[in-house]
Amino acid sequence: MKKTSVENSTNKKAILELKGVGKYFGGLRAVDNINLSVKKGDLHCLIGPNGAGKSTIFKMIMGVYKPTSGSILFENNAITNKRTWDRVKLGLSIKMQIPGVYGDLTAYENMKIAAQNFYKRREMNNKIMELFDLLEITNLKSKIVNNLSHGQQQWLEIGMALACKPKMLLLDEPAAGLGPEETNYTSDLIRKLNDKGLTILFIDHDMDFVKNIAKSATVLHLGNKFAEGTVDEIASNQKVIDIYLGK
Numbered sequence: 001m002k003k004t005s006v007e008n009s010t011n012k013k014a015i016l017e018l019k020g021v022g023k024y025f026g027g028l029r030a031v032d033n034i035n036l037s038v039k040k041g042d043l044h045c046l047i048g049p050n051g052a053g054k055s056t057i058f059k060m061i062m063g064v065y066k067p068t069s070g071s072i073l074f075e076n077n078a079i080t081n082k083r084t085w086d087r088v089k090l091g092l093s094i095k096m097q098i099p100g101v102y103g104d105l106t107a108y109e110n111m112k113i114a115a116q117n118f119y120k121r122r123e124m125n126n127k128i129m130e131l132f133d134l135l136e137i138t139n140l141k142s143k144i145v146n147n148l149s150h151g152q153q154q155w156l157e158i159g160m161a162l163a164c165k166p167k168m169l170l171l172d173e174p175a176a177g178l179g180p181e182e183t184n185y186t187s188d189l190i191r192k193l194n195d196k197g198l199t200i201l202f203i204d205h206d207m208d209f210v211k212n213i214a215k216s217a218t219v220l221h222l223g224n225k226f227a228e229g230t231v232d233e234i235a236s237n238q239k240v241i242d243i244y245l246g247k
C-alpha cells in the first residue's frame with residue numbers, strides 16, 4: 001500500500017512536539033489534548049474554522065499562554081515553562097497576524113531592532129541587507145513603515161522574524177488581507193524560505209492557499225485534532241469538507 005507523505009516523513013527528526021497539550025479558559029476547552037509533531041524541514045499548516053484553537057496553540061508554542069495540561073518540546077528540550085524570549089533565543093520565531101512593526105521608523109530601522117539581539121554590530125548591516133535582498137524589498141529600506149502597504153508591512157515583519165536567526169518560523173495567517181498578487185508573492189516567499197531549509201508552521205483558513213504551499217496539514221475543530229495528512233488527503237477528506245461547509 002502506498003505510504004502517505006506523513007508516514008514517509010516519520011523517519012525525519014521532529015523539531016517541535018506537542019504532547020497531550022490542552023488549554024482551558026475557565027470552563028471552555030479551547031484546545032483539548034493535542035499531539036502534534038512537526039518534522040525538521042516541514043512546511044506544515046494548522047487549518048480549521050474560527051474558534052478551532054489554532055491561535056491558542058501558537059500562543060502556547062511561543063509561551064504567551066501556559067498550557068493547562070501536556071508538554072511542548074523544541075529540539076527534544078522541554079520548553080513548556082520557558083519564557084517567550086528564551087524560546088526565541090532557542091530558535092523559535094513568529095510573525096503574528098497583525099503586523100507588529102514600528103510605524104514611525106523606516107523599514108531598515110525596524111529590521112535593526114530585531115537583528116541587534118542576534119548579530120554583532122559589524123555584521124548587522126550586511127545581514128539586514130541580505131534579508132532585504134532575500135525578501136526582494138531592498139527598495140523599501142528607507143521608507144517610513146506607516147507609508148508601506150499592508151502586504152509590504154507583512155513581508156517586513158517576516159524579515160524581522162528571520163533576523164532572529166530562527167530554526168523554525170511560525171506564521172499566523174500570512175496572506176490575510178492580501179490581494180491576489182501579494183498572496184502569490186507571499187506563497188513564493190514561504191516556499192523559498194522552506195527550500196532553504198527553514199521549518200515553517202503556519203495557520204490559515206484558505207484551502208486554496210494551503211494547497212498551494214503546504215506539504216502537510218493538521219485540521220483542528222473545536223479544540224480537537226480532526227484530521228492530519230498531506231494537503232491532498234486533507235482537501236479530499238469528506239469530513240473536513242463538511243466542517244468547512246458548516247455541516
Ligand SMILES: Nc1ncnc2c1ncn2[C@@H]1O[C@H](COP(=O)(O)OP(=O)(O)OP(=O)(O)O)[C@@H](O)[C@H]1O
Pocket residue numbers: 025028030048049050051052053054055056057
Ligand atoms: N484569552 C481567551 N480567553 C477566553 N477564551 C479564549 C481566549 N482566547 C481564545 N479563546 C477561545 O478559545 C477558542 C479557540 O480560540 P482561537 O483563537 O485559538 O481559535 P482560532 O482557531 O485561532 O480561531 P480564528 O481562526 O477565528 O482566529 C475560542 O472559543 C475562543 O473564543
